[in-house]
Amino acid sequence: MPQYLAPGVYVEEVPSAIKPIAGAGTSTAGFVGVVDDTVTMPLLPGRSGLKTDGTPEPADFATPALAGVAQLVDGWETFRNLFGDIQPGNSTLAHAVYGFFNNGGGRCWVTRVAPGEDADRTDASLIAALETFTVIDEIALVAIPGAVSDAVQGAILDHCENPYLQDRFAILDGRRTTVLTKAAIQGGTRDSSYGAIYYPWIDVGAEDADGNPVYQPPSGHLAGVYARVDTERGVHKAPANEVIRGALGLETLVGRQGQAGLNPDGIDVIRRFDGSVTVWGARTMAGAAQPEWRYISSRRLFNFLRESVDEGTRWAVFEPNAPELWSKIRRNVGAFLTTVWSSGALLGNTPEQAFYVRCDETVNPEAVREAGQLVVEIGVALVRPAEFVVFRISQWAGGVQ
Known part of the structure; x- marks a missing residue:
């Protein structure tokens, strides 16, 4: 922490807790x-x-x-x-x-x-x-x-x-x-x-x-x-x-x-x-x-998600395994998945319906932390292709339906 001796206003740069996850390439x-x-x-x-x-x-x-x-x-x-x-x-x-x-x-x-x-x-x-x-x-x-x-x-x-x-x-x-x-x-x-x-x-x-x-x-x-x-x-x-x-x-x-x-x-x-x-x-x-x-x-979407999260969270390796780190991971992964959802790749009217990110004491009990592990649980609702498009057609006598 800097030491201040003379009276005055000091401006410090504070590292952001937001570390954006970039989407991995899929077409090479x-x-x-x-x-x-x-x-x-x-x-x-x-x-x-x-x-x-x-x-x-x-x-x-x-x-x-x-x-x-x-x-x-x-x-x-x-x-x-x-x-x-x-x-x-x-x-x-x-x-x-x-x-x-x-x-x-x-x-x-x-x-x-x-x-x-x-x-x-x-x-x-x-x-x-x-x-x-x-x-x-x-x-x-x-x-x-x-x-x-x-x-x-x-x-x-x-x-x-x-x-x-x-x-x-x-x-x-x-x-x-x-x-x-x-x-x-x-x-x-x-x-x-x-x-x-x-x-x-x-x-x-x-x-x-x-x-x-x-x-x-x-x-x-x-x-x-x-x-x-x-x-x-x-x-x-x-x-x-x-x-x-x-x-x-x-x-x-x-x-x-x-x-x-x-x-x-x-x-x-x-x-x-x-x-x-x-x-x-x-x-x-x-x-x-x-x-x-x-x-x-x-x-391929699952491969993309896995590779993107892998590359975008390497900064967390060797960080103190505590609630502050868990919060940062939830925020960063959640922001990335929100972007994926908004592109139409996940099923749901809201982000809450499309995915969840769990990183807390329930998935990181003491035994897990003692083993040097940090567990993040992610669930996503994938959109699947409309492989069979079915139209049901019948005769109609007309009039008010």
């Missing part, structure tokens, strides 16, 4: 994919590819970014400079990242792997590359476009469910099949509330040497749709009933009857309406055992 994606070492790279600015004597320059500046190292990509041109354009050896990943930015994505991290000698070794490299995302806190969406093996998809779900993370969501590609069953599309990949799987693959205009469409996995484009919806509406809005930009058609057309057999099993179908390729599913892979996490928006 992490992509892993195969890029061959021999892909043609664009020339760097100011370079001709030739030395002054006309001989080729060394190739070290014209090779893709180092395999197994995550690279920040903030636009399509950045991706091209790091990994090369859409071409053989870099087709699937490049199409996915292009689709991400074209559909509204703004930032992503990309880790490339070199092709393995066989499918099993390539899968092992893809799985190992997921580890590069562990230390990148901003990643909220994870995809390995085109990887449909049980091993790789299970590893993506494991990554998103990691108890030290649990702030990211997996976007998986369904198997390429015309059999409309969960077993055919999801294969042996386990159920999880931390991921969604999409079917079928999409036509983005790519063709083979004979002019036939080369269908692409939808996960990269879907990550862009997620980012677009997050920006325009918020993470509480289901990323569905949204047009996939750049998608010209579908490998398999699915109607209402076909989707009726897939939707209850958590297979999110992409359908064609009036010429537009549209995301027409909003469910996670949670399965019947976890009905509270049936919808993508519920899981």
Whole structure:
């Protein structure tokens, strides 16, 4: 405390008890994919590819970014400079990242792997590359476009469910099949509330040497749709009933009857309406055992709340565990949740109906405090999507109702 000796007026700065909690990011994606070492790279600015004597320059500046190292990509041109354009050896990943930015994505991290000698070794490299995302806190969406093996998809779900993370969501590609069953599309990949799987693959205009469409996995484009919806509406809005930009058609057309057999099993179908390729599913892979996490928006909103509170209350670690601290936490978390409620993400006509924050002696008895713990109990009423809109129509004889 300052010591005052001369008479006068003194003004002191007092730290505010209000420490605003900022909402965590939800739309940065992490992509892993195969890029061959021999892909043609664009020339760097100011370079001709030739030395002054006309001989080729060394190739070290014209090779893709180092395999197994995550690279920040903030636009399509950045991706091209790091990994090369859409071409053989870099087709699937490049199409996915292009689709991400074209559909509204703004930032992503990309880790490339070199092709393995066989499918099993390539899968092992893809799985190992997921580890590069562990230390990148901003990643909220994870995809390995085109990887449909049980091993790789299970590893993506494991990554998103990691108890030290649990702030990211997996976007998986369904198997390429015309059999409309969960077993055919999801294969042996386990159920999880931390991921969604999409079917079928999409036509983005790519063709083979004979002019036939080369269908692409939808996960990269879907990550862009997620980012677009997050920006325009918020993470509480289901990323569905949204047009996939750049998608010209579908490998398999699915109607209402076909989707009726897939939707209850958590297979999110992409359908064609009036010429537009549209995301027409909003469910996670949670399965019947976890009905509270049936919808993508519920899981991702909960991830957002958990990450935001985690990051916004770190200042409380090692503070004196007493009623003054409890009051500050209730005030700060309550102010954040009020903002979330006012955005339409929580159900209730008032904040009191939408959430509660409990941090007092009832949840922090002496035994808890002696263990060095501070317990905060939060309850939120999530808004769920109107998946089935039902109109009841009947004949009316007219007159006064």
